[in-house]
Amino acid sequence: MTPMSSTPDPVIDAHLAVALDALLSEQSVTRAAARLHTSPAAMSRTLARLRRVLQDPLLVRAGQAMVPTPRAQALREEAAEVVHRLGALLTPGASVDPAALRGTFTLQTADLIGAALAPGMMRLARQEAPGVSLRFRAEELEAGPALRDGRIDLEVGSIDHVDPETQVEELVTLRMAAAVRPGHPLIEGALTPERLAAAEHVVVSRRGRFTGPLDTALAELNLHRRVAVALPSHMAALALASRSDVVCLIPTAPAGAAPSPLTDTATALGLRLLDIPVPLPPLTIGMAWHPRHAADGGHRWLRDTVRRTLAAPDRSTT
Incomplete structure (x- = not known):
């Protein structure tokens, strides 16, 4: 029997996926906060949480700007796709295209x-x-x-x-x-x-x-x-x-x-x-x-x- 791990499974949080997409798209805590209608301080805390979950800094300082790490670059398209699919999942059914019905x-x-x-x-x-x-x-x-x-x-x-x-x-x-x-x-x-x-x-x-x-x-x-x-x-x-x-x-x-x-x-x-x-x-x-x-x-x-x-x-x- 495989011993049980003492490390709890990570909780899936859709808000983290949305924040990750905004941060990787904007490459700025301030602009990502404005995009999601939250404060820069709250977005900084979310970035810190993402760094802990993904065990990667994601965005690092380069002079006055922030640049993505290789891991962040690899995740950018996938994060955008996940957010797009979440949006489609939560879209009211009334928007269905009759031509797609089977x-x-x-x-x-x-x-x-x-x-x-x-x-x-x-x-x-x-x-x-x-x-x-x-x-x-x-x-x-x-x-x-x-x-x-x-x-x-x-x-x-x-x-x-x-x-x-x-x-x-x-x-x-x-x-x-x-x-x-x-x-x-x-x-x-x-x-x-x-x-x-x-x-x-x-x-x-x-x-x-x-x-x-x-x-x-x-x-x-x-x-x-x-x-x-x-x-x-x-x-x-x-x-x-x-x-x-x-x-x-x-x-x-x-x-x-x-x-x-x-x-x-x-x-x-x-x-x-x-x-x-x-x-x-x-x-x-x-x-x-x-x-x-x-x-x-x-x-x-x-x-x-x-x-x-x-x-x-x-x-x-x-």
């Missing part, structure tokens, strides 16, 4: 939101971060724990869980509209609550529920709609509405606002959007993430990409 970001969204986000986000990734891939997952995981343990990086949708550590940002507030095929009987004439209730409906529910806010609003008028089918995804419901006379509710932009990217799929299927003649609560779309990603530059780019895509959707082919 890896995959995983987003959990409803299928309609994923379809709305994917084209615009892919276009921005191609332009700004070609080393990034995007993975969209269905709403199959409990978002709070999935964000916490890193199975997903970002949740986008109607954020209905409230975890103390989860950070949430509201993105857009939407209203509900009725999507129907061209030539649907509801297109002709005024759409009244009675006509809407009399039509067959498809509802979207991951849990298989047949009722929602529209049923509550109709019940206040003593009306009841017929739900012909419940489907787990908006894409399937919209496809059914495009081939039958069922009515499908879909989130869209408020009246007078710019078109919502969430309606692009309905438009692509040739569906018509009708105003619902009863008041329904608005739908708020937001994004949620774990706070460990709050200051990460790559994750900041991801969140900004979601914002930009929802604000100005890309409608060109990618």
